[in-house]
Amino acid sequence: DADVTQTPRNRITKTGKRIMLECSQTKGHDRMYWYRQDPGLGLRLIYYSFDVKDINKGEISDGYSVSRQAQAKFSLSLESAIPNQTALYFCATSDLGSSDQWTQYFGPGTRLLVL
């Protein structure tokens, strides 16, 4: 879905480095999410935000932080990257005000490798 974009699409970094993944959306949705995907484990929720002033931890928030800079932007940070954070990261959005308020739309993903 081109309305949800993620940057960068691929990133290689070293252990201990700080890294930020960014998500932007032009769908006008109020809710945004960050997921991590590992082989055989599906997608796991890291953080979610129901509006600009609302930030919530998900299933696996340790080692991550987020910032909701605006309704359209939601960033995920790894303050000190470690190798087991190597994964595929997805951003998603949903719209509380629509008839399908629970439907989530995913960005293209960011593939992160921590050496």
Added chain:
Amino acid sequence: GENVEQHPSTLSVQEGDSAVIKCTYSDSASNYFPWYKQELGKRPQLIIDIRSNVGEKKDQRIAVTLNKTAKHFSLHITETQPEDSAVYFCAATSYGKLTFGQGTILTVHP
């Protein structure tokens, strides 16, 4: 929190056969159950969903059933085609949060 179990982890069928993927969930407050298809290297895409007040929903070759009492829901694909080959994820929504199953790798052989 919610826990979603998905089976089987891999499924191989011949073109034209049916495929069934099953999920169970733990939180009785969950009220929305989407199914996503993820092709290799692509993002998950919603293919069908069902809400807790409905027992069955169909869209062409795809159908989903929900048994709230047993906390089971299933995806049924009929007349499978090679382009149906992908990873399929079920999910359950509770209080606006999606919890995903582990995924099923479906392979449809021509």
